[in-house]
Amino acid sequence: MSAPLDDGNREIVPRWRDLRTTIEIGELTPARSHEPVIIVSPNLMDEKLREWEYEQSLPYAAEVIGAALVLGQPAKAFSAAKYVISHSDEASKALVDSAMRVLDTKQGEPSRSEIGKDSLSALVREMKALVRLAPQNAFAWVEMARAYISLGLHEQSTKAIQMALALGGENRHVLRSAARLFTHLSDPSRAHRILTRADSTPFDPWLIAAEIGAARLSRRAPRFVKEGLRLLDSKQIATFETTELASALATLDSQAGSHRLARRRFRRSLEAPNDNSIAQARWAATHKLIDIEDLDPALLQRPNAFEARAWSAFYAGEWTQALESGKRWLRDQPFSASPAVQASYVATLALEEHEEAIRIAEAGLLANPKNSNLLNNLSYSLAKLGRLDEAENALSRVDRHSLGSADPILISATAGLIAYRRGDAALGQQLYNSAITTAEALGDDRLQAKATLFFALEELRTRSKSAINLTARAINLASRFQDSDFDVMRSRLDDAIREHNSSGPR
Numbered sequence: 001m002s003a004p005l006d007d008g009n010r011e012i013v014p015r016w017r018d019l020r021t022t023i024e025i026g027e028l029t030p031a032r033s034h035e036p037v038i039i040v041s042p043n044l045m046d047e048k049l050r051e052w053e054y055e056q057s058l059p060y061a062a063e064v065i066g067a068a069l070v071l072g073q074p075a076k077a078f079s080a081a082k083y084v085i086s087h088s089d090e091a092s093k094a095l096v097d098s099a100m101r102v103l104d105t106k107q108g109e110p111s112r113s114e115i116g117k118d119s120l121s122a123l124v125r126e127m128k129a130l131v132r133l134a135p136q137n138a139f140a141w142v143e144m145a146r147a148y149i150s151l152g153l154h155e156q157s158t159k160a161i162q163m164a165l166a167l168g169g170e171n172r173h174v175l176r177s178a179a180r181l182f183t184h185l186s187d188p189s190r191a192h193r194i195l196t197r198a199d200s201t202p203f204d205p206w207l208i209a210a211e212i213g214a215a216r217l218s219r220r221a222p223r224f225v226k227e228g229l230r231l232l233d234s235k236q237i238a239t240f241e242t243t244e245l246a247s248a249l250a251t252l253d254s255q256a257g258s259h260r261l262a263r264r265r266f267r268r269s270l271e272a273p274n275d276n277s278i279a280q281a282r283w284a285a286t287h288k289l290i291d292i293e294d295l296d297p298a299l300l301q302r303p304n305a306f307e308a309r310a311w312s313a314f315y316a317g318e319w320t321q322a323l324e325s326g327k328r329w330l331r332d333q334p335f336s337a338s339p340a341v342q343a344s345y346v347a348t349l350a351l352e353e354h355e356e357a358i359r360i361a362e363a364g365l366l367a368n369p370k371n372s373n374l375l376n377n378l379s380y381s382l383a384k385l386g387r388l389d390e391a392e393n394a395l396s397r398v399d400r401h402s403l404g405s406a407d408p409i410l411i412s413a414t415a416g417l418i419a420y421r422r423g424d425a426a427l428g429q430q431l432y433n434s435a436i437t438t439a440e441a442l443g444d445d446r447l448q449a450k451a452t453l454f455f456a457l458e459e460l461r462t463r464s465k466s467a468i469n470l471t472a473r474a475i476n477l478a479s480r481f482q483d484s485d486f487d488v489m490r491s492r493l494d495d496a497i498r499e500h501n502s503s504g505p506r
Contacts, residue, residue: 001380001410001413001414001417001435001450001451001454002344002345002348002349002376002377002380002381006341007283007286007311010251010279010280010283011212011213011216011217011248011251012209012210012212012213012244012247012248012251012276012277012280013179013180013183013210013213013214013217014176014177014179014180014206014209014210014213014244014276015027015180015274015275015276015304015332015333016146016176016177016180016181016333016335017332017333018072018143018146019070019071019139019142019143019173020070020071020072020073022173023044023071025274025303025304026240027206027274028172028173029241044067044071045067045068045071045073045076048060048063048064048067049064049076051063051064052064052079052080056083058083058084058087058090058091058095060080061080061081061083061084061095061099062084062095062098062133062134063134064076064077064080065077065080065081065084065095065098065099065102065133066098066130066133066134066137066140068080068102069098069101069102069126069127069130069140070127070130070137070139070140070143074101074102077102078102078103080099080102081098081099081100081102081103082099082103084096084098084099085099085100085103092133094129094132094133095133097129097133098129098130098133101126101129116363116366117151117366120147120150120151120334120366121147121151123143123144123147124144124147124148124151127140127141127143127144127147128144131144131163136167137167138163138164138167138168138171138174139164139168139173139174141160141161141163141164141167142160142161142164142173142174142177144160145157145158145160145161145164145177145181146177146335148160149181149184149335149367150334150335150366150367151366151367152365152366152367152368152369154185157181158181158185161177161178161181164177164178165178165194169198170198170199170200171200172200172204172206172207175194175195175198175200175201175207175210176206176207176210178191178194179191179192179194179195179210179214182194183213183214183217184335184336188214188217188218189214189218189220191210191214191217191218192211192214192215192217192218192220195207195210195211195214196211196223196224201224202224202227203227203231205228205231205232205237205241205242205244205245206241206244206245208224208227208228208231208245208248209228209244209245209247209248210244211223211224212224212225212228212245212248212249212251212252213248216251216252216255222252225249225252228245228248228249229249231245232245232246232249232265232268238272239268239271239272240272240273240274242268243269243270243271243272243273243274243276243277244269244274244276244277246265246266246268246269246277247265247266247269247276247277247280247281249265250262250263250264250265250266250268250269250280250284251280251284253265254284254289259289262284262289262290263289263290263291263294266280266281266284266289266290266294267290267294269281270294270295270296270299273299273302274304275302275303275304275305275306275307275308278299278300278302278305278308279305279307279308279311281294281295281299281308282295282300282307282308282311282312283311286311286315300312304332306325306326306328306329306332306339307325307329307338307339309321309325310322310325310326310329310339310342310343311342313325314342314346314484314485315483315484316484317350317484317487317488319346319350319351319488320351322342322343322346322350323343323346323347323350323351323353323356326339326342326343326346326360327339327343327360329342329343330343330360330363330364334363334366334367335367335368336367337364337367337368337371337373337374339364340360340361340363340364340365340368340371340374341364341371341373341374341377343360344357344360344361344364344374344377344378344381345377345485347360347381348377348380348381348384349485349488349489350484350485350488352384354381354382354384354385355381355385357377357378357381358378358381358382358385361374361375361377361378361381362378365378369397370397370398370399370402372398372399372402372403372404372407372410372411373407373410375394375395375397375398376395376398376407376410376411376414378391378394379391379392379394379395379414379418380414380417382394383414383417383418383421384417386421388418388421388422391414391418392418395411395414395415395418398411405442406439406442406444406447408435408438409435409438409439409442409444409447409451410435410447412431412432412434412435412438413431413432413435413451413454413455415431416428416429416430416431416432416435416454416455416458417454417458419431420458420461420462425462425464428458429455429459432451432454432455432458433455435447435451435455436448436451436452436455439451445477445480446481448477449474449477449478449480449481449486450478450486450489452470452473452474452477452478453474453477453478453489453490453493455470455474456470456471456473456474456493456496457492457493457496459471460493460496460497460499460500461496463500463503467500468497468500471493471497474493475490475493478490478493
């Protein structure tokens with residue numbers, strides 16, 4: 001069966017986008033404080049261009065080309081690139097090669113919105129060339145790390161982010177990117193150490209928010225709560241600069257049982273929110289930590305609020321919107337398994353768009369090749385399309401030594417589906433019953449109900465004599481849950497019952 005979604009605990013961990021997008025969103029502007037915080041100027045490209053116009057020389061041309069490539073704005077470096085080519089006898093080979101890449105960009109500014117293996121590999125090659133030209137460019141190392149992790153290359157990504165930290169270990173973008181990488185790699189303790197050791201963290205609301213999230217994930221006490229409260233109350237810092245901090249503190253409050261204070265800080269986080277704090281508020285509203293009225297529906301339409309839109313549409317049963325938002329969430333955070341699991345689940349279960357589900361699962365597996373939920377969803381959709389050898393192959397790729405408690409239930413049920421589709425109903429029954437028994441032993445009523453529903457659908461499809469009794473059990477177990485995906489499955493079961501009754505058992 002398709003892997004159900006996990007909308008459990010959520011913490012504020014940084015988004016990780018390319019430098020250009022992060023600057024455009026405004027998350028790298030300086031927090032207005034008396035303390036020094038090293039950030040990235042939102043006018044970085046313009047500053048390099050002004051310096052170039054003032055003094056046209058190879059060193060300044062190299063600065064312009066480096067900034068243009070890391071920001072994805074090669075058209076702005078055409079003049080500097082032409083200068084380098086005209087002085088190629090004086091320039092290094094790396095600088096000439098970079099200038100040629102700028103001039104070879106026919107369309108000016110290439111789109112990075114479509115994420116795939118080819119585009120990510122091209123980005124890695126581009127950043128490798130750039131660090132040969134400017135090895136001190138910490139941002140190029142960050143871009144390289146993001147491309148590597150989106151390709152599932154953990155060791156290479158880690159090495160690149162370590163170089164970035166060595167060169168710019170007090171920079172907000174570098175620190176938040178490193179924290180996101182190590183939380184993705186299931187090492188939040190390392191993310192927390194990096195943040196707590198940086199001198200800039202206690203003075204930066206964006207870094208304190210990340211430190212709180214990393215501390216929570218690593219089951220440690222956050223170190224800079226007091227400093228965060230001081231910054232949250234500061235009159236010198238714009239509300240947008242503290243949106244994630246307010247959200248992280250609110251999440252702490254809710255976990256401590258201070259629900260009134262949590263609601264107040266969640267509301268504060270929504271005064272001038274970014275997509276991360278909107279997603280956290282959506283989660284808080286779903287789990288009754290704040291009133292749903294506190295979450296203005298208009299916030300879900302904010303730019304980049306793909307995660308919040310995907311989940312909101314999921315709970316509302318708006319499946320087309322849930323799928324589209326999930327896909328955009330995946331393009332925005334291509335290294336993360338969560339959007340791929342969410343979107344593939346919606347595509348296969350709610351919409352029965354199995355080809356689309358396969359494309360999404362494979363896109364997620366690029367960065368997360370061992371993710372059991374993605375492999376399970378891929379196998380399920382392949383089996384539904386009758387591509388049984390491929391389905392078995394996908395299921396065989398699951399690492400049996402690193403499974404969570406629920407994973408054997410999903411794998412057994414999907415193997416049961418494959419057996420049914422091969423015509424081996426006896427083996428299918430055995431595997432589904434194993435999944436249901438395991439779920440019951442774990443006390444997981446939700447998975448037990450879902451496995452029974454999937455089992456009943458296969459029994460009805462084969463017009464088994466025992467189908468009706470199993471169907472009654474499935475309906476009884478599913479009646480405890482009113483979620484939108486259960487509504488879909490109940491409706492599908494009703495249709496199968498009517499078809500079964502009209503044709504009769506074999």
